[in-house]
Amino acid sequence: MKEFPLIVTTDWLAEHLDDPQLRIVDATVFMKFPEAGGPPEVESGKASYGKGHIPGAVYADIVGELSDTDSALPFTVPPRETFVEKLTALGIGDGVYTVIYDQNALVGESVAASYWASRLAWQMRYEGFGQIAILEGGLQKWLAEDRDLSTDVPAFPKADFTGQRQENMLATKEDVQKAIDDEQTVLINSLSPEEFAGTQTDDPRSGHIPGSENVFFGLHADEQTKALYDDDKLRALFEHTGALDPDKKVITYCGGGIAATWNALILNKLGQPNVAVYDGSMNEWASDPSCPIVKSTK
Template sequence: MNDALLPGPLVDDAWLAARLDDPRLVVLDATALLPSPRHDGDHRSGSGHDRWAERHIPGSRHADLTGDLSDHAAPYHFAVPAPEALAAALRRLGVHDGTEVVAYDSGGGIWAARLWWMLRSISVRAAVLDGGLEAWEAAGRPVATGETEPAPEVPGVPEAPMVNTLTPVPLPHAWATLAEVDAVRRGERPGTLVCALPTPGFDGSAPTRYSRRGHIPGSRSLPGRGLLDDAGRFLPRDELAARVGAVLDESASPVVLYCGGGISAAGAALALTLLGRADITLYDGSLEEWSADPELPLVQQG
């Protein structure tokens, strides 16, 4: 679209600061809490709302990936809601047809990438703030505290939808199901499985939040955190291409990304998108869903 505001899937703090007051732009903080597991099966997670309320980019709202932006009827955490339910939750945050979104977080970028992929999956134009809140503050940009006024509802109709509509247009192949991933694993469906967990999570040498350790057989390892520099920004393009190219080439298509819960995998999806790849799908249930079925194999190398 010719009048698009966002230059691509990644923006820096200078770009955002210059457009923070643009009414077409919605800024969402996607921070959530996910402590490292102390032992196998230790799944603790929580909302990042209080952290957002303490310090956030002025005018931003908190997008709660543990609340309205998760399908709580699913058998795993952080499940993406159905398109209409996702659109309804986003409308309550001020996102509507004609707006574009910049997502950020204060947790290393993976939460913002997760929200970006969710938005992308229903055709909402979105980008991630490179380096997140840390980069914003390091540049001396202003921060705000406290709550933000909610987006307006239809006057006099408390249960009505928002004044502005948001029409979800689901993209095909944005999400992979367990059955589709298993078909790839069996060689019955084209695709290359890529695990975005850190190496100890991939090889099974570290405790996991889930019932069993390891990775899906046939998977390649591409740790999502390894695609960022020490400041939490994406590596320069040449370095990023080299890091990805050591694991994937153009023949490895389509790429089916997963991790423990579909979060780090979204960061890897953003990295691949920055490199121009469009043959990406994300396994939403990831290892939390896969490991829950004892009949499904996992490989440990630790």
């Protein structure tokens, strides 16, 4: 089976819909931030999937089945055996390749980023699944091009899986604490400039981890077309951070480890292989008073 890019176009997917080795996954999650502040409201995209999805797609429930429901933190990786069991039951494993999409579903925002799709792709690679791509522009781009949807729910035979966990892809709080004073590690905060600075709230624990560089995850694609910018423009967004140096390690983080996977994917696309995601991100960091936070711009 030939290698294929980290990101595929809608044209590519349309041409391969009938490939028996292809698995298409809808990873949509809806997230809405209350106007009064506080934690986001999160809803599975399973009902939306049932109303219409890309033909041949199965649904992967990141919220209900593919996150650690026993954790005090939302969306952290579940036990390996749970994740592998759920994915292989969808027919994903050895001998197939997977294209993941979502609906860019940050309610009330115009950010063009398939960050739920990238979250699932990152979890899969972390557990050792291979041959994974993100659909450029997600379902919104697919629909804008008047492509077909289906309500049929495919059933695939349970897959075999022999992959091994890639421990270097996940960063812990302890890894980040060490990285603060490590010149060979670049910390990338993936949130908005306001969240990075801590100016959007009076919360004393808002802001960023000392030494972090800010690259907002919503800057990588056109808000109207949902298409990714070219590599030169993407590189320019990271140039000031040092994250493109292949001799350095990069750790991306955000609020809860979702948007950080989109930045990690873009860095991989630009040729930086040494990227880990801080799974606990600011949810974990800010909850520990011993962890320093900077509340200012750089």
